[in-house]
Amino acid sequence: MTHEQIQERLNEWLDGELDASAFAEVSSHLDACAACKGDVLRLRRLGAALFKSPAAADSRSTEAFVARVMARVEAESVSPWEKFAARFLAPAFGLALAGLIFTIYVPRADIDAPLGVVASVDADSVLGVAP
C-alpha cells in the first residue's frame, strides 16, 4: 500500500477492522512513517475526546445546562403587552371564534319555521287538486 492508501485505512487500523495482512502492512508502515504515526495520534485523541463527552454529560451537567437555559429565558424580558396578549387576547379570540362557528352551524328557530309551515301544508293544496 502507498502512504496515501495507508492514511485512508488508519481508522480501520485503529478500530481493528483490517484483516491480518492489511493490519501488519499498516503497522509496519507506521513504524517507518512519522506523518502516519502523527495522524494515528490525532485520531486517538479525537476518539478519546468524542467518547469522553457522553461521560461528562452526567445528570449534574444536564441540570446545570437546564438551569443556564432557564436563566437566559427568564432574563429575556417579556413585555407587558406580550403578557397581556398571552393571558387575555388569545383566549378571547378563541372564544369569539367558537361563538362564530356556533352561530354559523347551529340552526336558528326562525329559519326552521318556514320549513315547518311548508311541511304541514296539505299535499293536495300544493298540487292544485281541489278537495
Ligand SMILES: [Zn+2]
Ligand atoms: Zn505514511
